[in-house]
Amino acid sequence: MSWEPEIKELRYREELARKMGGEERVNKHKSFGKLTVRERIDSLLDDGTFHETGAIAGKGKYDENGQLIDFTPANFILGTGRVNRRKVVVGGDDFTVRGGAADGAIHGKQVYAERLAHDLQIPIVRLVDGTGGGGSVKTLDSSGHTYVPVNPAWDLVVSNMERVPVVAACLGSVAGLGAARVAASHFSVMVEDTSQLFVAGPPVVKFGMGQDLTKEELGGIQVHKSSGAVDNIAQSEEDAFAQIRSFLSYLPSSVWQLPPVAEAEDDTARREEKLISFIPKNRRSPYKIRELLPLIFDQDSIFEMGRYYGGGTVTCFARLDGHPVGVLAPDPFVNGGGLTSESSEKLERFVDLCQTFHLPIVNLVDQPGMVIGLPSEKKGTIRKGVRAISAVYQAKVPMVEIIMRRVFGVGGAGMSNGHGLNQRYAWPSGDWGSLPVEGGVHVAYRRELEASENPEELLNELLERMESIRSPFRTAEAFGVEEIIDPRETRPLLCEWVKDAYELLPQQLGPSHHGMRP
Known part of the structure; x- marks a missing residue:
């Protein structure tokens, strides 16, 4: 006697599970330009590395003899695999089975995925395509009662934010708890044309709020590109998975490890001539920061998050x-x-992310301060700005400041913790103070200007006198700034600094003294 019959039944059940919601529903799903959940997992992971857990979990129907006659797999698939040769947990909703709703799921699988990442201390990737919540009200007919909502595994969801990288992709019409699973992450991405994200979908919004909107109008990328609910937008599902792989490549597998150092191919001594004239002499002239970054950092190493939310601050x-x-x-x-208000929230979250996973921070500073005016006041910008500054002060990871131009007011002062070892280098274009001289003169000399017979001439005299005083070299004379450097020396100095920074990081391994929130 052997157990071969049981193994055959196991393989048969696995074969049924791989059919997902059946040929008709799979074809309909793919007709919208979407991959199936199994195709998504294969596209995300290194080839041949997926090991599935709970493959045959689902709902079976049996005849009077106890023989299996029909089987509907659970609409959540989980397992482990590798991304960039490092192990991760991956869990994905199967929209072909009950539209990814919870009444087609077995909650234990989602809980197990979160527990697996939590206890093995490895990243988790959520491929979200459904509600993930309580399912249709029709289920009340079969249950015979309502229930007090509980978010499955939410204790683990919150705890994982403090322990391991958490990534979420919004890959369809995602509402309710599904939307919350997207937001409860360190990095989230949604796909053009095929992804929508909302607290509640159009029918519920129409009934409850009287707003008659399509899915795209309510939660498409034109809404969330700049809402801050997700970090990035992808042109396709394959692009989304490429972004996920890139994001994970910068982070350790858990807070107990150091970020992975890649083999360097770029010259650490590279001095870019463009830097000497990159900052315009005219202080009112802007410049394209994204063209500056490759001049300082390793070639092809920039990965930006949240470009269209809080756009005045770039985080990457x-x-x-x-x-x-x-x-x-x-x-x-x-x-x-x-x-x-928005860029302050963005800065705070990114600094906390770097603190959580022990990434040193390079702060390229050209900060005129908090944006002023009535609209800014109505958004409570001062409180949001203070929270961002607090995040900078609470961060223990090594931080270096490159002052490229302006450092003004509370916002400028909060770009680094000036009460510790404040490692910073200033470019000759540095310009700083409590207020810009141009505006400060009007305030400080208001009475004199009002009393003057020729206020314009007096103003020009005052500005001319202040121009020499505002020179960064005057500040350096008083050791108010530690070093003024040739901008072309920025990369060599930073490449030397980062080695010292990484020598300090082993002392900081483990959870941060304040846990990260989404």
Whole structure:
């Protein structure tokens, strides 16, 4: 006697599970330009590395003799595999079975996926395509009662944010708990044309709010490209998976490990001539920050997050001599690079992300301060800005500041913790103070200007006198700034700094002293 019959039944059940919702539903799903959940997993992971767990979980029907006559697999597939040769947990919704809703699921599988990542201390990737919540109200007919909502595995979801990289892809019409699973991540991405994200879908919104909207109008990329609910937009599912692989390449597998250092091919001594004239002499002229970044960091190593939310602040990963770092930079074309309510939230979250996973931070500073005016006040920008500054001060990871141009006001002062070892280098284009001289003169000399017979001439005299005083060399004389450097020396100095930074990181391994939230 052997167990061969049982193994045959196991293989038969696995074969049924691989059919997902059946040929008709699979074809309909693919007709919308979407991959099936199994195709998604294969596209994301290194070839041949997926090991599935709970493949035959689902709902079976049996005849009077106890023989299996029909089988509907659970609409959540999970397992482990490798991304860039490193092990991850992956869990994906199968929209071909009950539209990814919870009444087609077995909640234990989602819980197990989160537990697997939590206890094995490895990243988790959620491929979300459904509601993931309570399912249709029709289920009340069969259950005979309602229930007090509980978010499955949410204790693990919250805890994982403090322990391992969490990534989520919105790959369809995602609502309710499904949308929450997307947002509860360190990096999230949605796909053009085929992804929508909302708290509740159009029928519920029409009934509850009287707003008659399509899925795209309510939660498409034109809504969430700049809402802050997700980080990035992908042109296709394959692009989304490429972004996920890139994101994970900068992070350790858990907070107990160091970020992975790649083999460096770029010259650490590279001095880019463009840097000497990159910052315009005219202080009012902007420049294209994304053209500057490759001049400093390793070639082809820039990965930006959240470009269209809080656009005055650029947040990205990069490498210096192969070492991953977080980068904060201004975009002078958006609000002059000043801190808005949105960019403050973005800065705070990114600094906390770097702190959680021990990435040193390079802060490229051209900060005019918090954006002023009535609309800014109505958004409570001062509180959001103070939270961002607090994140900078609470961060223990090594941080270096490159002052490219402006450092003004509370916002400028908060770009680094000036009360510790404040490693910073200033370019000759540096310009700083409590207020820009141009605006400060009007305030400080208001009475004199009002009393003057020729206020314009007096103003020009004052500005001319202040021009020499505002020179960064005057500040350096008083050791108010530690070093003024040739901008072309920035990369060599940073490549030396990053080695010292990584020597310090082993002392910081483990969970951060304040846990990260989405």
